[in-house]
Amino acid sequence: MSVEAGSRALLTDGEVVLVRALHPPDTAAVFALHTRLTKQDTYFRFFGARPATLDKLAGEMAADPGPGHYAVGCYRGGLLVGVANYEVLGDSDEAEVALVVDAALRTHGVATLLMEHLVSHARKAGLKRFVALVLAENAPVLHVLSDLGLRFEAAIGGPERDVVLTLDEDPAYLDAVLKRDAVADAASLAHLFRPSSIAVIGAGRRPRSVGHAVLANLVASGYPGPVEVVNPHAVEILGVPTVPSVARLRRTPELAVVCLPAAPAAEAVEECGKRGVRAIVVISSGLTGTDAGTRVHTAVREHGMRLVGPNCLGVASTDPACPYDLTFLATPVRPGNIGVVTQSGGVGIALAESLGDLGLGVSTLVSTGDKYDVSGNDLLMWWTADRRTELAVLYLESFGNPRKFSRLARQLGRTRPVLAVRSGSGRTAQRAAASHTAAAATPAVTRDALFEQAGIIAVDTVAELVDVIAGLSWQLLPGGPRVAVVSNAGGAGVLAADACEREGLVMAELSGRTRDRLAGLLAPEAAVCNPVDTTAAVPPDVFAGALRAVLADDGVDAVIAATVPTAVGDPGTALAEVLPPEYKTVFAVRPGQRARVTSLVPGSRRGVTACYDDPAAAAAVLARLVRYQEWLRRPEADEPLASSADRAALRAFAAGREGWLSPVDAAELLRLAGVPVVETRYVEAGDSMAAAVADLESPVVLKADADGLLHKSAGGGVLLNVRGADRILEAFRTLRARFGSSLRGVTVQPMAQPGRELLVGVRSDPVFGPLVVFGLGGVDTDLIDDRAARLAPLSVADADLLLEGLRASKSLWAPEQFDRTAVRDLLLKVSRLAEVLPELAELDLNPVRVRAEGCVALDVRARFERPSSADPFLRRLPD
Incomplete structure (x- = not known):
């Protein structure tokens, strides 16, 4: 069988390793890892001497992942240096976990990284707890387990410790993971921002060439370390000695810059990887979508390098201890306290010039270009630890991991401002929207919700960005x-x-x-x-x-x-x-x-x-x-929200479902989530209405469930205030005649008390996660278009901001008019539902009728789809 590629990830010292699930072909590597263990490590692992059946044990650990078994390994330079695995205990939601790491990498964070990957997989599998039996004297493993950030319990007494780790989705665990991620990321980016030596590959003698400009800026920047140039057609350029190839460099540079056409650029990246270069900036364009681009991806993956670009302006740092300018900017960057990351080289040029005109400067400037590796998330983590950076500026055309971005930006924004230029703000065409929520959840709305919740100061133009930077600077x-x-x-x-x-x-x-x-x-x-x-x-x-x-x-x-x-x-x-x-x-x-x-x-x-x-x-x-x-x-976090929802019942309800739910199933979903919904009965188009309404009190409302009918009232699919069994049957026949073969069935509900009609919905984006939409509802929802949106999970403060985010909010929440508390509770329950069920692709409660006391959903549409299996907070580098 083929073995999946796995994920690149960073150890504590910034070294890039490969983490992936184990399979039978890994058996020999698992066996070899255990034979390299010291006598003490062997004792800790097996509570005694190495077992005679180690070969069998290695095969069991490397078995293909299944419902009761999963093992993940860490490979460093092709060598397996750590394994973590779990075995489910019977039919329970508990699994026994085991861990082993090569002694040579004991303090490099291998064990913690493997445990994080194991936790992520176990949560997706529905497990609730890890258990382990650990010798009391095995302090390293006990420290790894207790410091993960999960709820940790260990029985005290005797030579062994019964350890229990609770796998709940606790925000404290995410904070711990991000903190470890930031430490490892900063260590890896030190090769980029504080290199001990630099090589410029492709710098030419022609003054107007990109490579020559990059070298000229580097020479002028006062970089204190040794510099070499790779150019087979010169002896020296701008006073810097040259060599004909990467292989002939006098020393292995910590950082290399590539300024070559696409095909030679890919070859240069491969040679840098073989030589042991730790970080590389590829200014070259024309790589993405070509074989050369694939070769660059492969080389970076195989040799554990950090990469900026390709197709970028370059990188500059004004750190007094290691200043350098590896860009082709026309004027040198000024030292300052502003960190800049931009996908657009043009935006980077315009911003650097504008800041220079104001007498302001940058701490770091990174043009990510096609963003094969280093991204905005990396820079957010770097700036969090870099006290020289007092203001962060972002121009991002895409988000690789927006949920992680949001958490990182929020963390940085608590100590210094984070600014972003909106891009792609037009109302991007959606696929045919089958609900009001879907129509409202445009990419621009989702992005703006992300920025607002993360505390990012968003602007629309570079000129506005400079305005705000000036205001913040002085x-x-x-x-x-x-x-x-x-x-x-x-x-x-x-x-x-x-x-x-x-x-x-x-x-x-x-x-x-x-x-x-x-x-x-x-x-x-x-x-x-x-x-x-x-x-x-x-x-x-x-x-x-x-x-x-x-x-x-x-x-x-x-x-x-x-x-x-x-x-x-x-x-x-x-x-x-x-x-x-x-x-x-x-x-x-x-x-x-x-x-x-x-x-x-x-x-x-x-x-x-x-x-x-x-x-x-x-x-x-x-x-x-x-x-x-x-x-x-605002408070950084709310207390955990009490929920009346039955998580287990919701998970059981969602199992195996895909597509739009029937009206009755949709109502049942809300009931399980604790969302108030009007009593709903459903009659299929070909069935008899008589039995369904025999004990139903009048008056009632009949709603058609028909193909393509989104706006029920406007489309003639709602008959109100129908009284008596005869009139109900007549109304049912009317809807059958009106919609013909497109009618799937009819929903019958008692008439609700008068009140204001609102819209509450969820649209799940495969990249951003679930977005909660709130607005005015009913027949005029699209005409009035008064809505607000925020990404789940909602805090109480987020829910309040949604309630205040409409143009009509001031009149809507006039004293004693409508029950604001009930609507806020509804928003929080819907947010929690979206968290519990990642399969919930779309939820549309329209209208929600709010009264002076309470609120109730009168109509609901819900769609399920297979969720993405990616864990946005799992530590890994882009593939």
């Missing part, structure tokens, strides 16, 4: 949304106030004391309410006094100061004397300035504050920073 985060505008040009002040209100900011109400201070400072014709108009003839020192008075007002969180020069003076020159205030955010606006944004004092070390050419730009930045500050103030 000012504090605003303490709240209350903004005051101070201007010597009344029109600019009005425009700023309008922009603030458009952005959802609050125009601050100045206190009487502040207004009195302003009246004493300013001319009688000045406006001392917000926006404050100092008049055009105000001297700079008086304008500064007015600004100080406004900043001293406790009801003001931030100020926009808009100034224009006049013949009397330029009040903008006084701003630097006032700023920075101790606890308030101030942005300057200079209508008519040539640059879109600049520092208030160009050339100064800190810039004092950002100065924009338009009040709308300042207000837009301020609003984004307010929302980020609000996100920071």
